[in-house]
Amino acid sequence: MSPSTAVPPRLEISGLTLGYGDREVIHGLDLVIAPGEVTAIVGPNACGKSTLLRSMTRLLPPRAGRVVLDGESVHAMPAKQLARRLGLLPQSPIAPEGITVGDLVGRGRHPHQRAFARWSAADDRAVAAALEATDTAELVDRAVDELSGGQRQRVWIAMALAQESEVLLLDEPTTFLDVSHQVEVLDLLTDLNRAKGTTIVMVLHDLNLAARYADHLVALQDGRLYTAGHPRDVLVPDLVEDVFGLSSTIIDDPVSGRPLMIPIGRHGVLAQRGGSTDRRIDRPRGGY
Numbered sequence: 001m002s003p004s005t006a007v008p009p010r011l012e013i014s015g016l017t018l019g020y021g022d023r024e025v026i027h028g029l030d031l032v033i034a035p036g037e038v039t040a041i042v043g044p045n046a047c048g049k050s051t052l053l054r055s056m057t058r059l060l061p062p063r064a065g066r067v068v069l070d071g072e073s074v075h076a077m078p079a080k081q082l083a084r085r086l087g088l089l090p091q092s093p094i095a096p097e098g099i100t101v102g103d104l105v106g107r108g109r110h111p112h113q114r115a116f117a118r119w120s121a122a123d124d125r126a127v128a129a130a131l132e133a134t135d136t137a138e139l140v141d142r143a144v145d146e147l148s149g150g151q152r153q154r155v156w157i158a159m160a161l162a163q164e165s166e167v168l169l170l171d172e173p174t175t176f177l178d179v180s181h182q183v184e185v186l187d188l189l190t191d192l193n194r195a196k197g198t199t200i201v202m203v204l205h206d207l208n209l210a211a212r213y214a215d216h217l218v219a220l221q222d223g224r225l226y227t228a229g230h231p232r233d234v235l236v237p238d239l240v241e242d243v244f245g246l247s248s249t250i251i252d253d254p255v256s257g258r259p260l261m262i263p264i265g266r267h268g269v270l271a272q273r274g275g276s277t278d279r280r281i282d283r284p285r286g287g288y
Helices: 049-056 079-085 101-112 121-133 149-162 179-196 207-213 237-244
Strands: 011-020 023-033 038-042 064-069 086-089 167-171 199-203 216-221 224-229 248-252 259-263 269-271 278-280
Touching: 011 049, 023 049, 023 064, 023 224, 038 049, 038 179, 038 207, 049 086, 049 167, 049 199, 079 086, 079 101, 086 149, 101 121, 101 149, 121 149, 121 179, 149 167, 149 179, 167 179, 179 199, 179 207, 207 259, 216 237, 224 237, 237 248
Parallel strands: 038 199, 038 216, 086 167, 167 199
Antiparallel strands: 011 023, 011 064, 216 224, 248 259, 269 278
8 A cells, every 4th residue: 555546544433432341441432543644542551542452453342432444333344354454463462382483474464365365475575574674584483482572572563564454553562672672663663654654553651752753642541532633732741740640841852853751750850960969850830
């Protein structure tokens, strides 16, 4: 898919209520995912971020409301049809015991396989491209359960890329990765979005990485939409205070020009270099 020749799919959530047993997690959520762009979902632990992604791929049926892809409910679409259009990398996925990297990444091609059809050259190209993009080609014959946490995460991302879906949902894709690989993965997802027009939706805990890489931020609080919009409009001290309970100041990221959150906390003291006094940072009022 090319952004110049194809219209990105439209993913809409309306009146969505989700829960487990007697516990309601998402409460009447309305949200439109920006087509063909990168969206990051942020919020504190247990606010419903992962639950929302699960429902968007119909792993969790709604108690009320709908998730709609180009006008059709995802919960009514045939499984393979949905998987060709929308892919999910969940948190802490589990690989079959003893499976090799090549076999696992190849499973990303399952939605494109037809009954009794043979593995194709297109499948080979998709898997090879996914391995190369994630720097995992040299691991292709290794067993997944022998890899480090960071290597495993990159292999799972390769499997998601091999699926070649129009919409890619990722739940904490930088988990287990050191800072250099976090940046590499987010650069990779940005490249995928820009080159193919893939709609990317990812849950991130790091507010600054979310603000740097996302075109849109969606902030959840207690299972409800707190706000959504461009990072410059969303990542402000009031949001950090209200949603995360943290005092902060916001400056311009000197690299990206995006907002950069500096936490203050209870011990918000900067030691002045070469001096004997400390300077306390007071929480700014308002926005920037």
